[in-house]
Amino acid sequence: xxxxxxxxxxTWTGNAGTGTSDYRGYERTHEIAAAGKPVIAGSSxxxxxxxxxxxxxxxLLVASLSSCHMLWxxxxxxxxxxxxxxxxxxxxxxxxxxxDGSGRFTSVVLxxxxxxxxxxxxxxxxxxxxxxxxxxxxxxxxxxxxxxxxRLEITEDSQADG
Numbered sequence: 001x002x003x004x005x006x007x008x009x010x011t012w013t014g015n016a017g018t019g020t021s022d023y024r025g026y027e028r029t030h031e032i033a034a035a036g037k038p039v040i041a042g043s044s045x046x047x048x049x050x051x052x053x054x055x056x057x058x059x060l061l062v063a064s065l066s067s068c069h070m071l072w073x074x075x076x077x078x079x080x081x082x083x084x085x086x087x088x089x090x091x092x093x094x095x096x097x098x099x100d101g102s103g104r105f106t107s108v109v110l111x112x113x114x115x116x117x118x119x120x121x122x123x124x125x126x127x128x129x130x131x132x133x134x135x136x137x138x139x140x141x142x143x144x145x146x147x148x149x150x151r152l153e154i155t156e157d158s159q160a161d162g
Contacts, residue, residue, distance in 0.1 A: 072132035
């Protein structure tokens with residue numbers, strides 16, 4: 001078994017001058033960085049005093065599940081000769097907040113629309129989502145259901161991938 005490590009730096013940038021001396025007196029803004037990559041501007045969800053113009057951890061978790069599934073799907077499609085020309089996902093995550101302020105995700109639903117070339121076997125294309133889900137590192141790491149409601153579109157024009 002191979003082990004991989006992911007090293008990041010998360011830096012709080014929300015000190016408005018008095019640190020955390022008052023709950024309403026500091027910003028939830030932060031930056032997520034990794035060597036050689038663009039910085040991601042983060043904050044908390046606006047429902048928790050965050051900046052709506054920045055990504056929040058909840059969105060990043062849903063995005064991680066979606067992109068992991070997509071990358072596995074594209075890999076598997078390539079392996080079996082299915083030509084994917086477009087892939088768009090509109091995932092939705094649901095989090096339930098508890099009375100004490102804690103919370104947890106209860107589900108994420110991936111809703112990818114995958115466009116493939118004419119002649120693709122739609123049954124095989126659909127089955128690849130099940131395999132992608134079973135291989136996804138992120139989906140295998142969470143303790144809530146991740147569902148997939150894929151939609152398949154078939155292009156008649158072989159130039160549509162250009």
